[in-house]
Amino acid sequence: MSSAPVSPAEGIPFVKGHGTENDFVIIPDPEGRLALGPAEVARLCDRRAGIGGDGVLRVVRSANDPAAAPLAAEAEWFMDYRNADGSIAEMCGNGVRVFARYLVHAGLAEPGPLAVATRAGVRRTTVAEEGDVTVDMGRAVLPGPDGIEVAVGERRWPARNVNMGNPHAVAFVADLADAGNLYEAPGVSPAGVYPDGVNVEFVVDRGERHVAMRVHERGSGETRSCGTGTCAVAVAAARRDGRDPAVTGEPVEYVVDVPGGRVRITEFPDGRIEMTGPAVLVASGTIDPQWLGL
Numbered sequence: 001m002s003s004a005p006v007s008p009a010e011g012i013p014f015v016k017g018h019g020t021e022n023d024f025v026i027i028p029d030p031e032g033r034l035a036l037g038p039a040e041v042a043r044l045c046d047r048r049a050g051i052g053g054d055g056v057l058r059v060v061r062s063a064n065d066p067a068a069a070p071l072a073a074e075a076e077w078f079m080d081y082r083n084a085d086g087s088i089a090e091m092c093g094n095g096v097r098v099f100a101r102y103l104v105h106a107g108l109a110e111p112g113p114l115a116v117a118t119r120a121g122v123r124r125t126t127v128a129e130e131g132d133v134t135v136d137m138g139r140a141v142l143p144g145p146d147g148i149e150v151a152v153g154e155r156r157w158p159a160r161n162v163n164m165g166n167p168h169a170v171a172f173v174a175d176l177a178d179a180g181n182l183y184e185a186p187g188v189s190p191a192g193v194y195p196d197g198v199n200v201e202f203v204v205d206r207g208e209r210h211v212a213m214r215v216h217e218r219g220s221g222e223t224r225s226c227g228t229g230t231c232a233v234a235v236a237a238a239r240r241d242g243r244d245p246a247v248t249g250e251p252v253e254y255v256v257d258v259p260g261g262r263v264r265i266t267e268f269p270d271g272r273i274e275m276t277g278p279a280v281l282v283a284s285g286t287i288d289p290q291w292l293g294l
């Protein structure tokens with residue numbers, strides 16, 4: 001699978017990849033020359049007229065993007081993540097695993113520990129030659145307030161506000177089908193709790209420290225997985241179950257099933273959350289810059 005960056009005049013190289021079927025168009029742009037605006041991102045992610053994806057991962061050297069330049073000493077590469085509608089998000093948990101897998105595949109990084117700059121800060125990944133990728137996802141923040149509700153049609157559920165660098169509302173439901181078709185974003189109240197929008201997870205129990213979820217992602221609609229969402233869900237489930245590693249001094253692991261697969265989430269006594277899951281590259285090609293509008 002070729003992925004060498006070439007000049008836009010010759011065509012723009014891309015790689016397609018996914019993590020638990022949260023799928024991404026990866027655009028190598030080491031020098032930071034591509035002006036990818038919302039329209040170009042939405043075009044790339046269009047599943048009928050474009051390549052198709054839940055988001056775009058632009059691969060740029062941190063030093064070459066003002067959003068990441070302050071992190072360049074810690075992380076050579078910046079994951080410039082965009083949702084399918086072209087909006088910018090702070091973090092993407094499945095995306096960062098796929099991003100790290102791409103860097104190693106393309107020979108831009110060695111297997112092993114690999115730091116990636118994101119808009120939520122540096123995320124430390126561990127990438128073997130093949131197989132699952134582990135990411136230190138940082139700490140969850142549970143800012144409240146109490147009384148958050150998620151609504152689909154006439155149905156309402158209490159929800160927990162969990163921030164994983166990006167915002168989540170986690171609702172425990174009796175059955176994942178209760179959330180309906182999720183063609184539209186669920187309602188979230190009270191108004192103003194999530195001024196920049198929110199990712200909404202619907203969760204059921206599958207067993208001891210084992211849950212399953214569906215997600216409606218801000219900017220992408222219902223997807224087959226959301227890595228930051230799985231971390232938010234694991235933390236919300238642990239607190240609901242009376243488990244807090246900061247209190248017991250013991251790590252807690254949850255298995256989280258998503259429609260596109262499974263990830264393992266471990267929360268440590270210092271609050272760090274580790275996520276382990278697949279990261280798969282499936283195709284590569286060249287985009288016509290005229291079609292993209294560049």
Ligand SMILES: N[C@@H](CCC[C@H](N)C(=O)O)C(=O)O
Pocket residue numbers: 022055083088089090091092093094095166167199217218219220225226227228229
């Ligand atoms: N799919 C991602 C999350 C992507 C960003 C999200 N839609 C947002 O706007 O916050 C993940 O795997 O974490």
